[in-house]
Amino acid sequence: MKTEIKFCDERDLPKVLELLTKVFEKQTRRYFERKLIEPDTKTLAIFVDDRLDSTLTVCDREDYIGKSRMRMCGIGDVATSSEIRGRGFASKLMRKAVNVAQSEGYHISMLFTDINKERFGFKTVKRMFSKVIDKSCPKPTVPVEVIEVSKLLDLTEFDLGDF
Numbered sequence: 827m828k829t830e831i832k833f834c835d836e837r838d839l840p841k842v843l844e845l846l847t848k849v850f851e852k853q854t855r856r857y858f859e860r861k862l863i864e865p866d867t868k869t870l871a872i873f874v875d876d877r878l879d880s881t882l883t884v885c886d887r888e889d890y891i892g893k894s895r896m897r898m899c900g901i902g903d904v905a906t907s908s909e910i911r912g913r914g915f916a917s918k919l920m921r922k923a924v925n926v927a928q929s930e931g932y933h934i935s936m937l938f939t940d941i942n943k944e945r946f947g948f949k950t951v952k953r954m955f956s957k958v959i960d961k962s963c964p965k966p967t968v969p970v971e972v973i974e975v976s977k978l979l980d981l982t983e984f985d986l987g988d989f
Contacts, residue, residue: 827874827875828874828875828876829872829873829874830872830873830874831870831871831872831918831919831922832870832871832873833868833869833870833871834868834869834870834871834881838869838871838878839862839869841878842858842862842869842871842878842881843855843858843859843862844878845878845881845905845907846858846881846903846905848907848908849905849906849907849908850903850905858903861883861903862883864885866885866886866887867883867884867885867886868883868884868886869881869882869883869884870882870883870884870919870922870923870926871919872915872918872919879906879907879910879915880904880905880906880907880910880915880916880918880919881903881904881905881906881919882901882902882903882904882905882916882919882920882923883900883901883902883903884899884900884901884923884926884927885899885900885901885902886898886899886900887899887900889934891934896933896934897931897932897933897934898932898933898934898935898936899923899926899927899930899932899934899935899936900935900936900937901920901923901927901935901936901937902937904916904919904920923935
């Protein structure tokens with residue numbers, strides 16, 4: 827059994843799209859197609875005997891914390907085939923993505939998920955706001971509170987080095 831962790835190339839994208847649309851049933855294929863072709867987006871995957879079993883997306887972004895411009899590694903779309911969940915494939919990809927972020931000089935990494943990932947060094951931050959942008963989406967059933975981003979989190983509690 828040959829296991830390979832690698833960044834995907836164009837030849838792998840059909841397999842990636844198939845897995846993502848299978849795992850995230852509520853999203854359309856087009857949604858993932860647009861995300862995967864963004865120039866600063868890479869897909870990290872585990873192949874077992876040339877079969878794609880698990881994947882995640884890494885996005886290179888810049889963001890500001892206070893007046894400091896920081897390079898941010900966004901991690902998302904973590905997906906594993908239902909047949910093999912629980913075998914540690916997503917954990918291997920998460921560790922690899924965190925190592926890549928550290929070795930490539932990212933200042934901060936963000937992961938949006940409902941699943942606790944503190945074992946990979948992430949801190950859980952309660953989601954405090956959202957806004958519906960697409961008018962075709964149904965209106966929220968509860969009041970939406972708009973909060974300044976600076977009030978969401980006191981970043982001094984995290985180890986940001988000299989920032």
